[in-house]
Each structure stands twice: as structure tokens, then as C-alpha cells.
Amino acid sequence: MFWKYGLFFSILSGGIWGIFWQIFFTLVGILTLGTPLSLELSQIMIIGPLAGFIYIKSQKFLSIKFHLTAIIIISFLIYISHLGNPYHAGDENQLIIFILILSTSFFIWVSLNHSLYNLSPGKLSKHDIESFLIKFMWGIGLIILILITLIPFYIMIMTSLKNQQSLILNPLDLSVNLNTDFKTLFNSYIELFTNFNFHLFLINSFIVSCTTVIITLFFSIPGAYALARLRIPNKKIFSGAVILIYLIPSIVLIIPLYIIFSYMGLRNSLFGLMLVYPATTIPVALYMLRGYFSALSSEIDDAALIDGLSRVQIILKIAIPLSKPAIVSVGLYVFMIAWNEFLIAFMFLDDPNIFTLSRGIMSLNSSEIPQQHLMAGAVIATIPVMVIFLYLEKFLISGLSAGGVKG
Amino acid sequence: MSSITLKNISKWFSDNQVIKNIDLNIKDGEFVVFVGPSGCGKSTLLRIISGLEDLDNGSVSIDDVDVTNKIPYDRGISMVFQSYALYPHMSVFDNIGFSLKTSGVKNKILEKRVGEIAKILRLDNLLHRLPKQLSGGQKQRVAIGRAIIRKPKAFLFDEPLSNLDAALRVEMRLEISKLHKELGVTTIYVTHDQIEAMTLADKIVVLNEGKIIQIGSPFELYNYPQNLFVAQFIGTPKMNILECNQKEGYIYLNKNKKTNIKTKKENVFKIGIRPDNIELCKPVKNMLKGNIKFCEYLGSEQYVYIDCELDNELIVVKLDPNTKVVLNEKIGIKFISKYLHFFTKKDERIN
Structure with a gap:
């Protein structure tokens, strides 16, 4: 039974976490840049499982240095696989795009480290499978729960702090210029x-x-x-x-x-x-x-x-x-x-x-x-x-x- | 300090009659224990006396005053519950003094009374604590303190010790007994534990299926059980009950096994003998014989189970712990005839 092996779980969770964080950071990119970004999942569907595979195969020599290298390699892979133009964002936002990719791979790796920690690649006992599933579901559930409560609230507050001009100019841009004075910032409330x-x-x-x-x-x-x-x-x-x-x-x-x-x-x-x-x-x-x-x-x-x-x-x-x-x-x-x-x-x-x-x-x-x-x-x-x-x-x-x- | 009289009490829970026409007299200062298997109605009867449960028929009198329609407080009794039922949000002091406070006693008198009670029950250092900070035995003492502070006409105990561990149970049992001697208040105590019943009671009331089966002192119940139920309910291990028939004065077990038990009593259908009243000896002719099947060694005594080929019934014998027991050994059994109990077909005792 292939699904009783740690290797299978690592590849599966790598794929799921990859898709999850890719969606999330594309959204973050849209909200911070205020420009539409395209959501591409095909590349991450290969890179994610690969990350899972690397993680579980290299569990014996995990160190901070190794973690950092892995994150950089994953980022590089994501960048390369999009032929140097991830999200189809255009050239002017390269720095933010770079940060997005780096955080995507960072969070994929951290999530893998959370849910796969101490999992052996070989055949697993029932207890191992259960504890993996609990950790995995718990992680995903918690993050989704936080997101669906925080995102609408965030959008609500940010929109309420904007002025008419900037809202019409770009309704998607949710960054707020904090340099404006109190009265203009809280104009709507007043x-x-x-x-x-x-x-x-x-x-x-x-x-x-x-x-x-x-x-x-x-x-x-x-x-x-x-x-x-x-x-x-x-x-x-x-x-x-x-x-x-x-x-x-x-x-x-x-x-x-x-x-x-x-x-x-x-x-x-x-x-x-x-x-x-x-x-x-x-x-x-x-x-x-x-x-x-x-x-x-x-x-x-x-x-x-x-x-x-x-x-x-x-x-x-x-x-x-x-x-x-x-x-x-x-x-x-x-x-x-x-x-x-x-x-x-x-x-x-x-x-x-x-x-x-x-x-x-x-x-x-x-x-x-x-x-x-x-x-x-x-x-x-x-x-x-x-x-x-x-x-x-x-x-x-x-x-x-x-x-x-x-x- | 008062007598309690129950007359023709009945109680239904929807279609189920749980108390069936009970009459009972409890004398002033008496310690009465209601005992019986679970579901026999003993707790319900106690709750009827306390007034927590309405009754469908009959009357309750305390000191010859009919209190059937009075609320619990006006009956002047107090009660200790199985789960202690302390007020979790009040300190020990407030718990004990609660009934006096509600009846409007002044603070000074209240403090003095609570102090006295706490001293009797060794709770003086715990008065400011909450119930959750107390151990099981301490909680039980608070519950007792709450009961005695009102100087009630009678105490009602509803299985008060069944939540305690074995060692504490013995200790608290003694304490309740001591308290009764000191205060001399009429006490009704409900338990399913026959050792509590035997040790505490002046008078035991054995109940089964909502009816009183027998009333008597512990001695009477143990030695003269009026029927098979009481005979088997009182005493551990249980009394051995053997079906029998009679021919020419002799008792035959299992239709054909002749014994040397001779009696002039008639219509004997069952004989009973306590494990303590059986002697073992070498197997001789014309004697009940059997193989030793199991042995339970308890330190102070040991129980031996003997198979006499009597419809799969094993006979239990209590032995001195120093007797050497060999399993599967063939052995003869001698009943001490003066301790034999005889029962009719309807399980009634033959005197």
C-alpha cells in the first residue's frame, strides 16, 4: 500500500502546501501592488512535491544552513519555472515579486517542517499516520480560519481610511499612506x-x-x-x-x-x-x-x-x-x-x-x-x-x- | 430529636410504582438504615421524608405532626447528599452558615455557631476555602456541618460515603456513628452497602422493589432473615442456598442426595447456610462430598468454593486462613445444624 509510506505523505503535503501558499501570496501581491496578477499553479504542483521529497530525504542532516539553502533553491526553481516572469506582473515590480516568491518558498518549507517533522520516509505505523494527519489538518485549518476572518476585516479598515480619489483611481490598492494627517485619514469616520x-x-x-x-x-x-x-x-x-x-x-x-x-x-x-x-x-x-x-x-x-x-x-x-x-x-x-x-x-x-x-x-x-x-x-x-x-x-x-x- | 411515622406511603413515577404502601415507625433518637439493591426505592423514600419528593398517597408525620404538605425547610430536618452538594461558589463558612443566614440569624450568632460546628468537625482552618480546594473527606464533613448547624429534628443521609475511597469510608463511618452518639438525633441513613448498614444501624429496613422486606436489628437480620432475599442480601459472601426435598424427616439435596440433616419442619423447599457455619472434613459415606474448585485467600480468612454436583451451584465455605487447601481435592462437608435456615417454596422462613 503506497499510501502508508512517509514518502507519499511528504509529496502530498508538499503539493498541497505549495498550492496553498502560491494562492495566498498571489492574493497578497494583488492587494499590495494593486495590479492584477495571474495565478499560476502548474509549476508549483511540481516544485511543491519536490520540496516535500527533498525535506523527507534529508531529515537526518537538517540545520539552519540547510533550511536556508533549501528555501533559496525552491525560490530559484519557482523563478526559473515561470521563465523569469512570475505572475505576469511586468518589469517595474520586480523587487516585490522577488519578495513574494521568497516568502512563498519560505512558508512552504516552514509548513513542511511543521507537518513532516520526525516522519520517516518508510512504512508508517497507524500512530504516525494519525499524528501526521492531525498536524497537517490543524495547520491548514488554523491558517484558513485566520485568513477568512482577517482578510475581510483588513479590506474593510483599509478602504475606510482611503479618500475618494485614491479609491476611484485603484479600488484594489489596499496600501494606506500613513503620512497624511489624522483628519484626512479618518475623514470618513468624522x-x-x-x-x-x-x-x-x-x-x-x-x-x-x-x-x-x-x-x-x-x-x-x-x-x-x-x-x-x-x-x-x-x-x-x-x-x-x-x-x-x-x-x-x-x-x-x-x-x-x-x-x-x-x-x-x-x-x-x-x-x-x-x-x-x-x-x-x-x-x-x-x-x-x-x-x-x-x-x-x-x-x-x-x-x-x-x-x-x-x-x-x-x-x-x-x-x-x-x-x-x-x-x-x-x-x-x-x-x-x-x-x-x-x-x-x-x-x-x-x-x-x-x-x-x-x-x-x-x-x-x-x-x-x-x-x-x-x-x-x-x-x-x-x-x-x-x-x-x-x-x-x-x-x-x-x-x-x-x-x-x-x- | 423526634419520632417519624410513615403511613401507607405510595409513589408513582408515571406508570411505575416505586414505593408500595410503606408503613414505618422510627423512634426518637434511633439510627435507622434503609438498605437494598439499586432501584429499590430507598432514596426515593428518604426524599419523601425530607419533602423533596411529593407523595401520591399516605402521610408523613414528625413528632405526631402531619408534615405531608409542608416544604422541606418547615419539616425541620436536614440532609447530607451523596455528591456532598456543597455550594461551589461559597466558602466553607458560607456553606455551613447558609441555612441560618437565609432564616435571618444575626451575624454574631451565626459566626459563633459556625465556629462551634467547625471545631467539632475539625474544619476551623478551612473556613475561608472554597469547596473545590477541599479533599473528599473534608467536603463530606462540611456537608455534615451544614446539616447539624440547624439543630434539626432528624438527619437524613443519602449514601453519604459512596464517593469516598475505602480507607476514608471506614473513618467517616466511625465519625458519623460518634456524631449520632453525641447528638442523639434521629437519623435515617440510606446505603446499598450492607457493611455500613450493619455497623451503623440500631434498626435496619431492608427494601426491595418498593416494599419493606424486613425490619430489624443487625443481629436479627443476620441470624433470623425472614425470607430468602434478606438471607442472601445480608452477609458476605452470600448465604449458600440449596434446593431440597424431604423424605422421612431427612433432607435430600438435588432430589436424591441424602444428607444427615433431620428436621421436624414441614414444606422445606430450600435450605440456607452461611459460609461461616460449614465445616470441612474427610469424606465419609452418607455425607455431602465435593471437589474444591476455587480458593480466595484474603489474609484474615479464605473462601473455598466446592462443587458438590448440585446443578452447577458451588458451595462457599469460609475457612481459617491457615488451613491448607488443595485444589480438586475431594472433601466432605458438614453443615452445623443449629445455623441452618429453612425456607418454603415462597422463599419464606420456617421457624
Whole structure:
């Protein structure tokens, strides 16, 4: 079986890493140069596996000197195989092209060193194969994950910092001239807060989101506790029905809601949103919290009952302190749903003074308003959630219930 | 310090009746142990007494006051749980003082009481710690402290030692026993461990399938088991039970093996004999004989399993550890007749 040999894995991973980094650095080249580059994979499909082959054959005498030589050889091979004109970039950008090729080969070699380290070229045991696969997948997965989160964010921030002229000149160029003064650099942001009422939108979004979190937790904590602890007839049907509500897409509900809320005069008001949002978030919150509450030992509740607490007091003094991480994460989740919600806000709100952020950004989407304002609005909408998330992260990790009952 | 009376108690979990018409009287200051195999309803019965579980029929009285519809706290009892059930987010001090705090006792009195309890239970140095920083035995002591601080009418223990390791279990067992002697409070203790039951109890209640099988002192249960279930449940290794029939007063095993056991009792279908009450001797005619199949040496004693060709049943005999045992040796078995137990076809004891 050829696929049980280390040699096969080294060639395979060399090929995959080669293609991966070639795509990546072509993208980087496009974003930094601002000129279109052609993505060529046929050459790297031979050079990558070759690198893998070299790595595994020379494992016995790996040294820094050897690593450097290998990287330079790979770069040279890439350059030669493209007949001296990689990416079809033209002559004026030779230095950057050279750096791109060097980093491509550097990262191919580092990745190989990570996933093939200590792998013998001969027949492998099951354990060796598994540990190789885990290292390999882990590396690829991690890098892809980082890229798909960072690249849009990077594009968003860079575009928001540009001015109209440079944006129209070359929308692909994402380098920013940092020598300009503060006012021109952050022009879009200043404009949004002075001329476009974004301070109002921020406040509105905060009010709506925080109220949604409070209402959701107020109803879902006792509800989830009851579902987790009390013996209620037809409990299963009830909790199933709650999940069913969540499964109905909001687009189905929105027309009837629009009509009803119009009749009741709740449309075009933040109060209306505060009614609708909890209705969509409570089912999820209930479901998540119920799982956590049922994982807590029910003997603690029994002990509290014997110590003279009522069920309400148990929720306040025992269940909530013990499930702080769960409540924080549910709260955060609900906050993000409410903060990012667009569809209902878009349908319900007409008055620019009570726009939420997502609705406000939508109002920027017209041909009269420059593109970078839209991006700046997106950054303003993203950053608060990120800050809150980073701040609350420590609560999410710690599990408080450890130690109270025998583990 | 009070008596507890259960009258005609029944409990259903959906269609499954887990407690079947139980009547029980527990006297003031008594140490009662509920024992039985898992799923016999012993914990449920305890939870019914504590008020954590509603009952479908019958009544619970404490000191002749009907408490059937009272909440747990108002019954004035306290309970120790198998998993300790300490409040993980509170210090030892808060855990012990929690019930007094909720009933609005002033801080000064609270501190004094917790201090006293901590001294009794040797927890004085640990009062500021969180439960997760304690060892198993210390957690158990905190749980006991939380139970005794209220000066309850009765203690309920729900398998309190089953999470501890063997050495600690013996230590805590002694401590619970000592505590009961000191405080003299009525105690109900649930366990599936018969050694705990035998060592702690004034009165053992053996339960099976939601019914009380027998109530009695450890001595009574061991020596006069009312039926086969109790006979086999109490005592390790289990009592040997042999099917038999009677001809002219003599007991025949396995239909045709005549023994020298003679009895005037009638309708004997099974005989039982504890491993300690069997003697081994040279095989003689007209005597039960068999081959030694296995031997378990425990240091202080040894158990020998003897195959007498009785429907694959091996007879267990407890021997002095210094007796030399040769496997597959043919050997004679003598039952000490005064320790024989006789049972009817319905597994009831014949007196």
C-alpha cells in the first residue's frame, strides 16, 4: 500500500502546501501592488512535491544552513519555472515579486517542517499516520480560519481610511499612506459622526441590544430552569415547540408583523423592535441555558431547598452564580443577534433619528455617498461587538461549577 | 430529636410504582438504615421524608405532626447528599452558615455557631476555602456541618460515603456513628452497602422493589432473615442456598442426595447456610462430598468454593486462613445444624 509510506505523505503535503501558499501570496501581491496578477499553479504542483521529497530525504542532516539553502533553491526553481516572469506582473515590480516568491518558498518549507517533522520516509505505523494527519489538518485549518476572518476585516479598515480619489483611481490598492494627517485619514469616520447621525445610531443600537439581552435573560433563565429541573407534564412537547418557533425564518413572519405593528402603532419605534427581538432570541436562549442548567447537579438545589430557599431564591442565589459563563455567553450571543439584526429594522424603521446601526449603514448605500463611508460605518458597527467579546472572554472560559460536587 | 411515622406511603413515577404502601415507625433518637439493591426505592423514600419528593398517597408525620404538605425547610430536618452538594461558589463558612443566614440569624450568632460546628468537625482552618480546594473527606464533613448547624429534628443521609475511597469510608463511618452518639438525633441513613448498614444501624429496613422486606436489628437480620432475599442480601459472601426435598424427616439435596440433616419442619423447599457455619472434613459415606474448585485467600480468612454436583451451584465455605487447601481435592462437608435456615417454596422462613 503506497499510501502508508512517509514518502507519499511528504509529496502530498508538499503539493498541497505549495498550492496553498502560491494562492495566498498571489492574493497578497494583488492587494499590495494593486495590479492584477495571474495565478499560476502548474509549476508549483511540481516544485511543491519536490520540496516535500527533498525535506523527507534529508531529515537526518537538517540545520539552519540547510533550511536556508533549501528555501533559496525552491525560490530559484519557482523563478526559473515561470521563465523569469512570475505572475505576469511586468518589469517595474520586480523587487516585490522577488519578495513574494521568497516568502512563498519560505512558508512552504516552514509548513513542511511543521507537518513532516520526525516522519520517516518508510512504512508508517497507524500512530504516525494519525499524528501526521492531525498536524497537517490543524495547520491548514488554523491558517484558513485566520485568513477568512482577517482578510475581510483588513479590506474593510483599509478602504475606510482611503479618500475618494485614491479609491476611484485603484479600488484594489489596499496600501494606506500613513503620512497624511489624522483628519484626512479618518475623514470618513468624522463625517459619519458629524453629518450622518452615527452617534445616534450607536446609542439606538445599544439601547435596543441591551434591552433585548435583559428581556431575553429575564424570561429565559427562569424558563430554562423550570424546563431543566421541575417535573412538568408534557415538558418534551413544550420544549420541542419552543425550538420549532426558532426554526421559522423571520422573513416569513415579517409581513404579518409589519401589518400588525402598523395597526398598533408600534412600527417605526424602537419599542416595537424591543418587542420583536426578544421574541426571536428567547427560544435559543432557553434552549442553551436549559442544557447548562441540567448539567448542574440537582442535589445542590435539593440542599438549598432543605436549607430553606424557595425556587426563585435558588435561581438567584445558586443557579445564576453557578452558570455565569453560560449566561454571559448567551447574553453575548443575544446581544450580537440584536446588534447585527437588519431585516426587521429595515422594514420597521423610517425615521432617521431612530435608526439602528445596521439600518443606518443601509441608508449610506446610495450613489451619492462615497464607498469608504460605508466601510467606515461597517467598522463602527463591528468594533463594539469585538471589544465586548474580548472583554467577556475570560468569563466564557471559566467554569464555576467545578469542585462543588464530586467530579 | 423526634419520632417519624410513615403511613401507607405510595409513589408513582408515571406508570411505575416505586414505593408500595410503606408503613414505618422510627423512634426518637434511633439510627435507622434503609438498605437494598439499586432501584429499590430507598432514596426515593428518604426524599419523601425530607419533602423533596411529593407523595401520591399516605402521610408523613414528625413528632405526631402531619408534615405531608409542608416544604422541606418547615419539616425541620436536614440532609447530607451523596455528591456532598456543597455550594461551589461559597466558602466553607458560607456553606455551613447558609441555612441560618437565609432564616435571618444575626451575624454574631451565626459566626459563633459556625465556629462551634467547625471545631467539632475539625474544619476551623478551612473556613475561608472554597469547596473545590477541599479533599473528599473534608467536603463530606462540611456537608455534615451544614446539616447539624440547624439543630434539626432528624438527619437524613443519602449514601453519604459512596464517593469516598475505602480507607476514608471506614473513618467517616466511625465519625458519623460518634456524631449520632453525641447528638442523639434521629437519623435515617440510606446505603446499598450492607457493611455500613450493619455497623451503623440500631434498626435496619431492608427494601426491595418498593416494599419493606424486613425490619430489624443487625443481629436479627443476620441470624433470623425472614425470607430468602434478606438471607442472601445480608452477609458476605452470600448465604449458600440449596434446593431440597424431604423424605422421612431427612433432607435430600438435588432430589436424591441424602444428607444427615433431620428436621421436624414441614414444606422445606430450600435450605440456607452461611459460609461461616460449614465445616470441612474427610469424606465419609452418607455425607455431602465435593471437589474444591476455587480458593480466595484474603489474609484474615479464605473462601473455598466446592462443587458438590448440585446443578452447577458451588458451595462457599469460609475457612481459617491457615488451613491448607488443595485444589480438586475431594472433601466432605458438614453443615452445623443449629445455623441452618429453612425456607418454603415462597422463599419464606420456617421457624
